[in-house]
Amino acid sequence: MRFDLVTIFPRLFDGPLCEGIVRRAVERGIVDITVHDLRDYTADRHRSVDDVSYGGGPGMVFKPEPLFKAVEAIRADGEVDAVILTSPQGRSFTQRDARRLAAMRRVVVLCGRYEGIDERVREALVTDEISIGDYVLSGGELPALVIVDAVVRLLPGAVGDEESVAVDSFSRGLLDFPHFTRPAEFRGLRVPDVLLSGNHEDIRRWRTREALRQTVRRRPDLLESAELDSEEREMLRALLEERGADHGRH
Numbered sequence: 001m002r003f004d005l006v007t008i009f010p011r012l013f014d015g016p017l018c019e020g021i022v023r024r025a026v027e028r029g030i031v032d033i034t035v036h037d038l039r040d041y042t043a044d045r046h047r048s049v050d051d052v053s054y055g056g057g058p059g060m061v062f063k064p065e066p067l068f069k070a071v072e073a074i075r076a077d078g079e080v081d082a083v084i085l086t087s088p089q090g091r092s093f094t095q096r097d098a099r100r101l102a103a104m105r106r107v108v109v110l111c112g113r114y115e116g117i118d119e120r121v122r123e124a125l126v127t128d129e130i131s132i133g134d135y136v137l138s139g140g141e142l143p144a145l146v147i148v149d150a151v152v153r154l155l156p157g158a159v160g161d162e163e164s165v166a167v168d169s170f171s172r173g174l175l176d177f178p179h180f181t182r183p184a185e186f187r188g189l190r191v192p193d194v195l196l197s198g199n200h201e202d203i204r205r206w207r208t209r210e211a212l213r214q215t216v217r218r219r220p221d222l223l224e225s226a227e228l229d230s231e232e233r234e235m236l237r238a239l240l241e242e243r244g245a246d247h248g249r250h
Helices: 020-027 064-076 095-102 119-124 141-152 162-166 200-218 220-224 230-249
Strands: 002-007 032-037 050-052 060-062 082-092 106-111 128-131
Touching (some): 002 141, 020 032, 060 064, 064 119, 082 141, 095 141, 200 230
Parallel strands (some): 002 032, 002 106, 082 106, 082 128
Antiparallel strands (some): 050 060
């Protein structure tokens, strides 16, 4: 897979792309990540990428010419499956989006800045507009890194233990179950006995139930689209009844 990241601050990517899972995936040839400096696609001596907004108002707007030239140059180098704009106006990025992008061969990410981009770029070039949350950042570089990281870890061979990816939070629409490690007791706090029992079936059922419990407590909205089997549905029913009984006692 290949990512082409278009930005006016290419050095912002130096550290994050050179560490951890992403770095190892690049070294193994699993993913190719190219960072493009948008100013390389300008024609004036000042390398201008922005201008004032027609109609007035504060802030600057990305000009269409450099972005069109950048995307056209990238497409001239090979087929592109998606052109993503990182923007607070986009729809929220989810694990489902990460899986969808991980199935693609080449993705371009345009990192927004300033007050936004010329609307003609959105209309003619952008195939998907993505936000990582309902808040405002200085630019789209951090969201681009979030997208890259979420997608790369789904690529075969990127993570050493692929089973850990399969059971990650949101992988099936649920939060992850609680994790514990040595020592078995720390400052009076004990690891649940079932995890020390060696009974793999009991441990599996405990983890399933606790993943559901975490989701009910913290993100009940996820349950509307969660992919549950018959055992999980029965566990969820029991948890909701237990929760209702607890509320009734208060």
